[in-house]
Amino acid sequence: MEFDMTLVQKTMDNLKKRQFRPFFVQTKEDVLPLLKTLVAEGETVANGGSVTLGQTGVDAWLKSGVFNYLAPLQTGTEKEKKDAIRQRFFADSFFLSANAIISDGRIVNEDGASTRVAPMIYGPDKVFIVAGVNKIVNTMTEANARVKKVAPQNCKRIGFSTPCVEDGRCHDCSHYQRSCCTSAVLNFSRVPDRITVILVGEELGV
Ligand code: SF4
Numbered sequence: 001m002e003f004d005m006t007l008v009q010k011t012m013d014n015l016k017k018r019q020f021r022p023f024f025v026q027t028k029e030d031v032l033p034l035l036k037t038l039v040a041e042g043e044t045v046a047n048g049g050s051v052t053l054g055q056t057g058v059d060a061w062l063k064s065g066v067f068n069y070l071a072p073l074q075t076g077t078e079k080e081k082k083d084a085i086r087q088r089f090f091a092d093s094f095f096l097s098a099n100a101i102i103s104d105g106r107i108v109n110e111d112g113a114s115t116r117v118a119p120m121i122y123g124p125d126k127v128f129i130v131a132g133v134n135k136i137v138n139t140m141t142e143a144n145a146r147v148k149k150v151a152p153q154n155c156k157r158i159g160f161s162t163p164c165v166e167d168g169r170c171h172d173c174s175h176y177q178r179s180c181c182t183s184a185v186l187n188f189s190r191v192p193d194r195i196t197v198i199l200v201g202e203e204l205g206v
Pocket residue numbers: 148151152155162163164165169170171172173174175177178179180
């Protein structure tokens with residue numbers, strides 16, 4: 001895809017000012033070689049659901065056996081499943097994407113159960129956000145519009161039956177599968193470089 005490298009550079013400069021650690025790579029194939037210099041085999045790792053992590057091979061890498069991967073439980077009691085998810089707070093490294101990255105350096109994520117944004121905010125010593133440059137926007141208004149544009153697509157992809165799946169529009173629903181329950185905006189990292197942002201010069205994710 002065509003993209004504005006000046007905008008990417010401005011975004012990276014502003015991410016740095018907010019004590020995030022930005023990188024830029026040209027292609028999705030460049031993501032894993034970079035990550036392999038930043039994450040050691042044997043670490044305890046976990047991730048939030050993300051199309052981008054699948055497209056870049058990160059998802060498969062985390063599950064490849066070289067890490068202590070904290071997988072969500074498919075069977076067991078509700079308590080066991082909840083305890084497994086809670087373990088994410090103790091991961092060394094946590095991986096996810098972003099719904100939008102504002103060129104002023106703020107990072108926006110919307111979540112349903114909030115099991116993706118919670119360890120992003122607190123817990124793991126290292127957080128890795130991988131995002132295509134298509135996620136960069138200029139204002140919070142644009143970021144919110146992007147969230148509401150992609151939420152119906154994500155609900156459809158996951159197989160939810162929220163009202164937006166029918167017509168692609170948000171109804172500010174009260175559905176039990178609502179995917180837009182928590183809006184998390186990262187404005188600054190008090191711990192310098194805790195959050196690494198890898199921007200990829202391709203269209204990735206939803
Ligand atoms: S609030 Fe409900 S209807 Fe609106 S986008 Fe989110 S899940 Fe869909």
